[in-house]
Amino acid sequence: xxxxxxxxxxxxxxxxxxxxxxxxxxxxxxxxxxxxxxxxxxxxxxxxxxxxxxxxxxxxxxxxxxxxxxxxxxxxxxxxxxxxxxxxxxxxxxxxxxxxxxxxxxxxxxxxxxxxxxxxxxxxxxxxxxxxxxxxxxxxxxxxxxxxxxxxxxxxxxxxxxxxxxxxxxxxxxxxxxxxxxxxxxxxxxxxxxxxxxxxxxxxxxxxxxxxxxxxxxxxxxxxxxxxxxxxxxxxxxxxxxxxxxxxxxxxxxxxxxxxxxxxxxxxxxxxxxxxxxxxxxxxxxxxxxxxxxxxxxxxxxxxxxxxxxxxxxxxxxxxxxxxxxxxxxxxxxxxxxxxxxxxxxxxxxxxxxxxxxxxxxxxxxxxxxxxxxxxxxxxxxxxxxxxxxxxxxxxxxxxxxxxxxxxxxxxxxxxxxxxxxxxxxxxxxxxxxxxxxxxxxxxxxxxxxxxxxxxxxxx
Amino acid sequence: xxxxxxxxxxxxxxxxxxxxxxxxxxxxxxxxxxxxxxxxxxxxxxxxxxxxxxxxxxxxxxxxxxxxxxxxxxxxxxxxxxxxxxxxxxxxxxxxxxxxxxxxxxxxxxxxxxxxxxxxxxxxxxxxxxxxxxxxxxxxxxxxxxxxxxxxxxxxxxxxxxxxxxxxxxxxxxxxxxxxxxxxxxxxxxxxxxxxxxxxxxxxxxxxxxxxxxxxxxxxxxxxxxxxxxxxxxxxxxxxxxxxxxxxxxxxxxxxxxxxxxxxxxxxxxxxxxxxxxxxxxxxxxxxxxxxxxxxxxxxxxxxxxxxxxxxxxxxxxxxxxxxxxxxxxxxxxxxxxxxxxxxxxxxxxxxxxxxxxxxxxxxxxxxxxxxxxxxxxxxxxxxxxxxxxxxxxxx
Numbered sequence: 048x049x050x051x052x053x054x055x056x057x058x059x060x061x062x063x064x065x066x067x068x069x070x071x072x073x074x075x076x077x078x079x080x081x082x083x084x085x086x087x088x089x090x091x092x093x094x095x096x097x098x099x100x101x102x103x104x105x106x107x108x109x110x111x112x113x114x115x116x117x118x119x120x121x122x123x124x125x126x127x128x129x130x131x132x133x134x135x136x137x138x139x140x141x142x143x144x145x146x147x148x149x150x151x152x153x154x155x156x157x158x159x160x161x162x163x164x165x166x167x168x169x170x171x172x173x174x175x176x177x178x179x180x181x182x183x184x185x186x187x188x189x190x191x192x193x194x195x196x197x198x199x200x201x202x203x204x205x206x207x208x209x210x211x212x213x214x215x216x217x218x219x220x221x222x223x224x225x226x227x228x229x230x231x232x233x234x235x236x237x238x239x240x241x242x243x244x245x246x247x248x249x250x251x252x253x254x255x256x257x258x259x260x261x262x263x264x265x266x267x268x269x270x271x272x273x274x275x276x277x278x279x280x281x282x283x284x285x286x287x288x289x290x291x292x293x294x295x296x297x298x299x300x301x302x303x304x305x306x307x308x309x310x311x312x313x314x315x316x317x318x319x320x321x322x323x324x325x326x327x328x329x330x331x332x333x334x335x336x337x338x339x340x341x342x343x344x345x346x347x348x349x350x351x352x353x354x355x356x357x358x359x360x361x362x363x364x365x366x367x368x369x370x371x372x373x374x375x376x377x378x379x380x381x382x383x384x385x386x387x388x389x390x391x392x393x394x395x396x397x398x399x400x401x402x403x404x405x406x407x408x409x410x411x412x413x414x415x416x417x418x419x420x421x422x423x424x425x426x427x428x429x430x431x432x433x434x435x436x437x438x439x440x441x442x443x444x445x446x447x448x449x450x451x452x453x454x455x456x457x458x459x460x461x462x463x464x465x466x467x468x469x470x471x472x473x474x475x476x477x478x479x480x481x482x483x484x485x486x487x488x489x490x491x492x493x494x495x496x497x498x499x500x501x502x503x504x505x506x507x
Numbered sequence: 508x509x510x511x512x513x514x515x516x517x518x519x520x521x522x523x524x525x526x527x528x529x530x531x532x533x534x535x536x537x538x539x540x541x542x543x544x545x546x547x548x549x550x551x552x553x554x555x556x557x558x559x560x561x562x563x564x565x566x567x568x569x570x571x572x573x574x575x576x577x578x579x580x581x582x583x584x585x586x587x588x589x590x591x592x593x594x595x596x597x598x599x600x601x602x603x604x605x606x607x608x609x610x611x612x613x614x615x616x617x618x619x620x621x622x623x624x625x626x627x628x629x630x631x632x633x634x635x636x637x638x639x640x641x642x643x644x645x646x647x648x649x650x651x652x653x654x655x656x657x658x659x660x661x662x663x664x665x666x667x668x669x670x671x672x673x674x675x676x677x678x679x680x681x682x683x684x685x686x687x688x689x690x691x692x693x694x695x696x697x698x699x700x701x702x703x704x705x706x707x708x709x710x711x712x713x714x715x716x717x718x719x720x721x722x723x724x725x726x727x728x729x730x731x732x733x734x735x736x737x738x739x740x741x742x743x744x745x746x747x748x749x750x751x752x753x754x755x756x757x758x759x760x761x762x763x764x765x766x767x768x769x770x771x772x773x774x775x776x777x778x779x780x781x782x783x784x785x786x787x788x789x790x791x792x793x794x795x796x797x798x799x800x801x802x803x804x805x806x807x808x809x810x811x812x813x814x815x816x817x818x819x820x821x822x823x824x825x826x827x828x829x830x831x832x833x834x835x836x837x838x839x840x841x842x843x844x845x846x847x848x849x850x851x852x853x854x855x856x857x858x859x860x861x862x863x864x865x866x867x868x869x870x871x872x873x874x875x876x877x878x879x880x881x882x883x884x885x886x887x888x889x890x891x892x893x894x895x896x897x898x899x900x901x902x903x
Contacts, residue, residue: 078717254646
């Protein structure tokens with residue numbers, strides 16, 4: 048019996064930003080199901096807790112036109128997760144799904160379905176949005192005030208839980224009648240199915256939820272917002288929180304902050320897992336790993352990507368500049384509308400940022416491309432398999448995280464090295480499972496007790 | 508038209524008869540499991556049934572005389588699109604046609620969900636388009652009062668179908684270029700702005716999903732009357748009708764669709780499938796007895812409440828009926844098994860071989876795999892945004 052804290056691992060399917068290197072000769076289709084199947088099976092081979100997929104609602108634009116330089120196009124999140132339920136047995140299936148451009152009844156129905164189809168392996172990364180750019184693709188447009196994003200999200204999650212709770216686990220009885228009394232018996236016990244009658248500031252939902260109680264009752268709720276409101280939502284509702292804080296001290300500060308918020312809402316530390324997203328670059332020696340990392344970062348920032356990145360800060364056309372030359376001498380345009388739409392990246396004070404970059408580039412003799420590589424790519428964890436396994440273990444034992452969301456830089460083979468070389472070392476250290484428990488739900492795999500609302504039975 | 512009858516099996520719960528769950532055995536208790544759906548669909552796939560449809564609704568089930576949920580029949584269901592996705596990897600040739608409503612849903616999610624099914628199934632996706640008319644469904648969303656008349660539901664549905672179709676076309680086949688020299692992953696000139704502003708729905712920009720194998724998965728619509736036939740002609744590639752019910756002859760039911768095509772000024776003759784609810788026995792007498800037993804358990808003869816003709820029949824009789832419908836101009840049938848798995852199994856294991864023997868279908872082994880549009884005998888989808896091809900060797 049080990050007393051060591053266990054490492055939890057999530058596999059992030061490579062996304063539609065320049066972390067994903069599509070120019071790699073082994074890179075395959077980002078939309079073919081075979082890529083998803085390979086990725087999922089491989090993560091399952093490494094006994095990962097779950098795989099994770101982000102959501103797309105509109106293609107990114109820059110200077111009023113589609114952004115061409117990164118991977119573009121991805122599947123519908125729920126549809127691909129359901130298909131993956133058909134080719135995996137143990138790994139959790141977690142997707143990002145909006146609370147702004149979905150309705151609770153439909154999304155709760157789909158998530159309950161995914162939980163049934165996967166025998167209890169569904170998870171939901173709850174995200175909010177409110178901007179008119181994405182809203183343009185939906186019935187109600189940019190209807191939601193920015194300030195109400197989290198109000199709607201919180202009521203959405205509460206209502207979804209109400210819907211999932213409305214069927215008691217034993218509601219389906221399927222008691223057929225006898226030959227003598229063929230019409231006796233019922234398929235379901237009506238008294239064990241409660242109608243929902245919800246009236247709140249955001250939603251009015253009345254009636255019988257269409258899906259019987261699913262294996263996990265509630266899919267595992269994940270949250271990723273880093274703002275104050277996002278962290279509060281996580282503390283109240285989430286069971287897993289994704290974070291961007293990967294430096295050790297920063298990660299531990301975040302961990303402590305979220306843990307303190309948990310206590311304020313009457314939850315304990317073991318009810319929430321904190322998983323920072325990170326990239327991992329492996330080498331046979333430290334120097335080899337560093338060399339690989341440099342090559343990857345250079346591939347992530349092509350000449351065209353370097354210019355496009357600077358344009359987001361300068362907010363103007365910089366296509367005439369030489370990426371191997373010095374930074375632009377013009378000032379950022381702070382008065383014009385943002386030229387980038389469809390992704391989050393706002394510099395608070397573009398002029399100050401531009402000044403500091405110019406100074407750094409001059410001091411370190413960096414070209415435009417060098418500078419963009421330095422400021423836009425994160426090396427993440429770089430080292431030999433054993434040094435990386437030791438580092439992951441340290442983060443978890445010293446409560447800087449409960450594990451990591453592993454973000455590979457190529458699709459679909461980017462995770463293979465980690466599974467082949469790092470996972471066995473974590474297993475040797477006794478901090479990562481060597482096999483899944485038979486028939487475990489995602490919540491059981493994560494070692495979570497479930498949300499407090501998840502442990503009470505509401506009488507019908 | 509295809510040179511053989513199209514055969515589609517309609518899946519729903521434990522079957523279409525309200526008392527079917529009573530004879531389903533252990534399956535009745537696992538209707539919400541992937542195992543159940545995979546077993547049922549794989550059986551259809553193995554023998555080369557052209558497609559399965561999966562019913563759906565936002566309600567938990569039908570209501571009884573008092574207006575409350577009728578728990579004497581199957582209640583509770585799974586989302587049809589996700590069921591189709593989950594069984595896709597286990598199947599190889601069968602078309603997967605979930606019902607997805609256009610009334611309370613977001614067209615963008617409908618479009619991308621079906622495109623993803625088409626990617627996952629390598630070109631076997633279809634869409635049974637449906638409106639959700641009841642106030643019960645409206646109350647579960649709480650966005651509008653419900654009780655809209657058919658005309659406005661269909662008007663909204665036409666807009667949604669148009670938006671979905673545009674989104675499906677929004678990426679050219681060759682939009683992904685992966686050009687390392689210029690650093691461009693896509694050629695944005697090959698991705699198109701759907702730019703649709705309607706009364707009910709609007710969409711800007713393109714789909715997030717690259718063009719799927721079929722481009723536009725075939726759309727199926729069920730039409731009982733003239734207004735629904737007009738809606739089907741406007742939105743669907745394949746039309747389902749219910750001959751033999753409500754005193755309608757097979758010939759006049761088909762005419763409903765052909766008339767609607769004429770009114771719409773459409774030159775296309777859409778494949779029309781006859782919906783038949785079937786209980787298959789080894790003899791007519793056995794089938795009649797089994798149906799009588801089910802009807803007794805339900806308390807009402809199913810034939811008096813079903814929208815489609817209810818047949819307690821034999822394989823030989825069904826083969827004959829399908830041949831007759833072909834002669835009248837039907838493309839084929841959609842069979843609604845009264846009992847699942849009993850009658851769905853009979854369709855796969857008995858009816859299909861009998862159709863082969865009768866020369867009405869080719870043996871599954873000798874048929875090449877094809878996408879679902881081909882199986883329905885409809886032309887490949889050409890994108891509305893496709894660039895006109897410049898003839899080779901002709902000076903511009």
